[in-house]
Amino acid sequence: MSPKPRANDVKERLVEAAIRLLDVGGPEALQARKLAAEIGVSTMAVYTHFGGMAALVDEVARTGFGKLSAWLAEVGETDDPVADIFSLARTYRQAVAEQPQLFAVTFGQSAPGGKRATLSDLTTEEGREAAPEGLEAFDHIVRATERAIEAGRFRPADKYQAAAQLWSALHGFVTLEASGHFGAGEQGIDHILIPLGITLAVGLGDTVERAEHSTEAAKAAWRAKTRNAGQGGND
Amino acid sequence: MSPKPRANDVKERLVEAAIRLLDVGGPEALQARKLAAEIGVSTMAVYTHFGGMAALVDEVARTGFGKLSAWLAEVGETDDPVADIFSLARTYRQAVAEQPQLFAVTFGQSAPGGKRATLSDLTTEEGREAAPEGLEAFDHIVRATERAIEAGRFRPADKYQAAAQLWSALHGFVTLEASGHFGAGEQGIDHILIPLGITLAVGLGDTVERAEHSTEAAKAAWRAKTRNAGQGGND
DNA sequence: GCCCATTTATAACAGGGTTATGAGATACTG
DNA sequence: CAGTATCTCATAACCCTGTTATAAATGGGC
Numbered sequence: 230m231s232p233k234p235r236a237n238d239v240k241e242r243l244v245e246a247a248i249r250l251l252d253v254g255g256p257e258a259l260q261a262r263k264l265a266a267e268i269g270v271s272t273m274a275v276y277t278h279f280g281g282m283a284a285l286v287d288e289v290a291r292t293g294f295g296k297l298s299a300w301l302a303e304v305g306e307t308d309d310p311v312a313d314i315f316s317l318a319r320t321y322r323q324a325v326a327e328q329p330q331l332f333a334v335t336f337g338q339s340a341p342g343g344k345r346a347t348l349s350d351l352t353t354e355e356g357r358e359a360a361p362e363g364l365e366a367f368d369h370i371v372r373a374t375e376r377a378i379e380a381g382r383f384r385p386a387d388k389y390q391a392a393a394q395l396w397s398a399l400h401g402f403v404t405l406e407a408s409g410h411f412g413a414g415e416q417g418i419d420h421i422l423i424p425l426g427i428t429l430a431v432g433l434g435d436t437v438e439r440a441e442h443s444t445e446a447a448k449a450a451w452r453a454k455t456r457n458a459g460q461g462g463n464d
Numbered sequence: 465m466s467p468k469p470r471a472n473d474v475k476e477r478l479v480e481a482a483i484r485l486l487d488v489g490g491p492e493a494l495q496a497r498k499l500a501a502e503i504g505v506s507t508m509a510v511y512t513h514f515g516g517m518a519a520l521v522d523e524v525a526r527t528g529f530g531k532l533s534a535w536l537a538e539v540g541e542t543d544d545p546v547a548d549i550f551s552l553a554r555t556y557r558q559a560v561a562e563q564p565q566l567f568a569v570t571f572g573q574s575a576p577g578g579k580r581a582t583l584s585d586l587t588t589e590e591g592r593e594a595a596p597e598g599l600e601a602f603d604h605i606v607r608a609t610e611r612a613i614e615a616g617r618f619r620p621a622d623k624y625q626a627a628a629q630l631w632s633a634l635h636g637f638v639t640l641e642a643s644g645h646f647g648a649g650e651q652g653i654d655h656i657l658i659p660l661g662i663t664l665a666v667g668l669g670d671t672v673e674r675a676e677h678s679t680e681a682a683k684a685a686w687r688a689k690t691r692n693a694g695q696g697g698n699d
Numbered sequence: 700g701c702c703c704a705t706t707t708a709t710a711a712c713a714g715g716g717t718t719a720t721g722a723g724a725t726a727c728t729g
Numbered sequence: 730c731a732g733t734a735t736c737t738c739a740t741a742a743c744c745c746t747g748t749t750a751t752a753a754a755t756g757g758g759c
Contacts, residue, residue: 260746
């Protein structure tokens with residue numbers, strides 16, 4: 230997997246440096262000269278390895294999707310699929326909250342060079358899982374939704390369609406929160422995200438009581454997780 | 465209101481040209497030299513009137529919010545507040561679908577110069593309506609939500625909190641759809657947005673039957689609207 | 700050990716935002 | 730009405746950033 234000890238090293242280090250500079254300096258820090266200086270090479274490295282800044286930014290976006298998927302994969306499955314959905318949401322939100330600049334690029338927002346990293350069609354017809362790259366994140370939501378339907382918590386429905394509803398709501402909340410609405414800190418979670426999750430669960434067929442119970446289960450799981458792993462996540 | 469017959473004219477024409485070029489050429493068309501050439505002035509106009517490209521882009525973003533609010537304001541009030549919410553959602557989505565580049569800037573996405581047009585806190589504590597600028601769009605959702613609560617369609621709840629849930633879901637759907645997910649054309653509306661609306665309405669206290677009925681009412685209103693006014697909207 | 704391909708540094712080019720400067724127009728003032 | 734101050738705008742340059750041409754250097758394959 231690593232036949233070139235130094236060449237790919239530069240490529241990887243460029244992406245790492247890009248994410249690092251992005252986090253601390255925002256989109257305007259994503260410059261060929263800054264990146265090159267950061268790892269001690271010339272700007273040519275950007276062109277031999279990526280062909281240009283646009284492709285490098287694409288790679289950064291892909292890396293963001295990969296990180297998001299990796300985080301969501303850590304959420305695991307319990308016997309309460311609705312609680313798992315809440316945990317996925319909490320994790321999704323946490324990832325964006327910790328690295329807003331990275332995920333702004335990942336989601337195609339504020340692309341530095343006027344370049345977008347849009348994906349492509351996802352649920353093209355009705356339920357195609359033609360996830361082009363990084364849409365494994367969506368798959369996690371789909372699987373949890375599927376289990377919620379099978380467990381009788383959600384009404385029988387197209388799992389992709391139901392998952393897309395959840396994803397829309399979650400993504401919208403995260404996006405608006407990252408834009409500064411919904412206040413700072415955790416208040417958006419308590420005041421909006423959790424009520425939103427209960428609203429969706431109930432609307433999809435769950436009872437208020439069970440949805441609220443799943444909320445508490447997810448909260449407990451989250452506290453246990455942050456207690457064990459500190460709060461740095463991976464990376 | 466217009467003591468300077470020509471001076472403010474240049475300012476307005478710059479913003480108009482910016483939106484025009486943005487629509488056809490994307491974010492990379494938002495350049496001082498292109499804007500100046502478009503209206504037949506020099507790039508200095510950008511600096512005498514705005515101080516720089518960043519402020520001009522901010523003004524474009526503000527204009528986008530204004531247009532969105534104006535569109536939503538056209539969605540009057542009927543005796544079915546839930547149908548009104550669906551109509552607001554349809555309008556919100558339509559605005560973004562017609563001018564995706566403009567609203568990408570408006571929502572702080574893909575800001576051309578690495579600049580963001582973020583607003584600030586909105587529901588700071590629990591229900592402050594300290595909308596800084598252009599958050600009148602959110603107010604339309606709040607008012608319709610309030611009427612839905614008063615009409616007994618939604619359970620008693622904090623109107624800002626409930627409206628924020630609706631806004632999150634709507635904004636997430638629109639954002640993801642604009643990024644190319646959910647397919648092209650109207651299929652995202654039928655397959656995801658409308659089911660999402662029903663899910664939310666039911667989750668907030670409405671019955672499935674009444675929510676579906678409101679969906680049909682909103683559809684009919686939309687058809688009537690597009691039949692009367694063509695499909696160009698304002699602008 | 701030699702040759703080819705890849706990688707890299709240097710230096711220049713091109714296209715952006717921005718600024719210095721002065722001319723022109725406009726509005727106030729006596 | 731003349732003069733002056735202010736605002737607006739065009740020209741031209743400056744700086745920064747992405748990109749490319751070129752050649753040196755490094756490393757793998759025979």
